[in-house]
Amino acid sequence: MTVEEAPVSLQDAPGRRLTMIEAINEALDIMLTRDPDVVILGEDVGYFGGVFRATAGLQKKHGKNRVFDTPISEGGIIGVAVGMGAYGLRPVPEIQFADYIYPGLDQLVSEAARLRYRSAGEFIAPMTVRSPFGGGIFGGQTHSQSPEALFTHVAGLKTVVPSTPNDAKGLLIAAIEDNDPVIFFEPKRIYNGPFEGYYDRPVTPWAEHPDSLVPAGYYATPLGKARVVREGEAVTVLAYGTMVHVAGAVCREKGVDAELIDLRTLVPLDLETVQKSVEKTGKCLIVHEATRTSGFGAELSALVQERCFWHLEAPIERVTGFDTPYPHSLEWAYFPGPVRIGEALDRLLGH
Template sequence: MSAQREPGPASTPMTMIQALRSAMDVMLERDDNVVVFGEDVGFFGGVFRCTEGLQAKFGTSRVFDAPISEGGIVGAAVGMAAYGLRPVVEIQFADYFYPASDQIVSEAARLRYRSAGEFTAAMTIRMPCGGGIYGGQTHSQSPEALFTHVCGLRTVMPSNPHDAKGLLIAAIENDDPVIFLEPKRLYNGPFDGHHDRPLVPWSQHPLGLVPDGYYTVPLESAAVFRPGAELTVITYGTMVFVSAAAAQETGIDAEIIDLRSLWPLDLETIVASVKKTGRCVVVHEATRTSGFGAELTALVQEHCFYHLEAPIERVTGWDTPYPHAQEWAYFPGPARVGAAFKRVLEAR
């Protein structure tokens, strides 16, 4: 079910970086079992400064640096979670999670089931993801489909500061392991897909106004980012704003669903929208083949077949290794997304 996105009465303009830091600050203050650690997250404050100042405030036993060993970081977090702590770990880039894949898939995701509920892995793994910073092949991947495939994991990707803070607090409080993916292109402002700089600063965007203190955005809840009647766009992360730009540039009245929580999925909101519009486009930055869009397309076909008036379209990244020199062509932009909108509306 979709959730309300309106900020509370006491709010502050924040970037997504500041909102994520605020969420960790709130939870470190509220719960002595919360610890934050990873590569350079302590004294340095993280490569993107998301944890800046937290070690100085909470001390080196609560916020600390770890060796450059993703398997060691996640493995230690699994043990901490089984002991009763709530670790929040940072993998410096999502591309670096592969050395920790065994700990994530074989240990964290299965701990509750294999212990018959005696132990839980209440841990959050933060990972900056996606391209747009000229980071090349090893700093730009979007591996969300690898996590949504694993039973026992929750996978979250916010598109804005308001949701980022509320979702991160909810993730830290959740008793299951949460993969928390943070689109790097959105750290400082929303993009329209045409430029390598934010379209506007978050301080000038409604969703950059973040409630002070504690609040949550429920996991498993999508949001209607843009109401519309002609077609439904199912998307998440940076592509929310690219899809909005495509709708504006084409003049098509598209309803844009921001998934926020990729798995478990808010199927109710998706189905209600597609049944209303009768047409659907799925947009994501990751590679097309076996991307999360394939699962979304299958679910829409299963639940909305008799309401569809046109084939479902997917707009995605290319089926290639990440192309450093052509990354702005690799990303779905407003032109590619808008062309899909037109094809779906013209289909009979």
């Protein structure tokens, strides 16, 4: 039985400056307290508190039956979570890095995503798979991938990517409460601050960033609703995760009157907000870190083309990672950065 608690008002509640890691930890703590059916499992999530410390202190507070370590078996972690969900629990498995999720892909695609449909609604899989993803920490080929497009392709899965501490907490709570399986990708490059440029540029600490103000207590940010980071008239910029901060910094530096939209959830997608913006600006730039071919930007481009064709004043631009294996030593050239994003904006605006 869930503990009833009045939700906080995001307008009136006192807030604290938190990092994304701290906001995620707080969301997990709140849900463990509110709902005895919530459990956390994964490699090193218990005593150690997770490789990035997202679950620090939770086992000590809530006990080893609620927060517990597992063997190094991603297929086993996901498979157990599917069974837990069907039984009535709300598991939150952590996959230590998104690169490790592939051994559990069959359990996600063939079991979790289809359970509600194949059982005619008799069983559900209310599980939230948390995983750090993306590059920026010099983690190499096996700690830096961005596989979000694989999961957006699977009917029955929801895919969420926060870009701020405020949203990380609210979206994670909403994901845990959702009755369908959610893939919750956490951009580890901005765990401790919104890195905006290249590695040799200063990081703006979350303690100085307006989007790090996180209300205390329980609140849920609805899945399927994008956030308009800044309004503008010249061009619509679509991004999520780390790229929201990178693209925003480029627009500020170049003085572009861009409307920047943080998608927040890729599935379900807030197509209404996207369409309204592109119809207003007539131009669209899509930015994501993952490889270009069959990346989520391709789906966005197709949707914008279908919905906004008669409003477009220029071809849709995409700035993405390259179609190569993840390049460890050249990762900062691989990422969409100020130069490539700036060039795309110049093409769109005819500069």
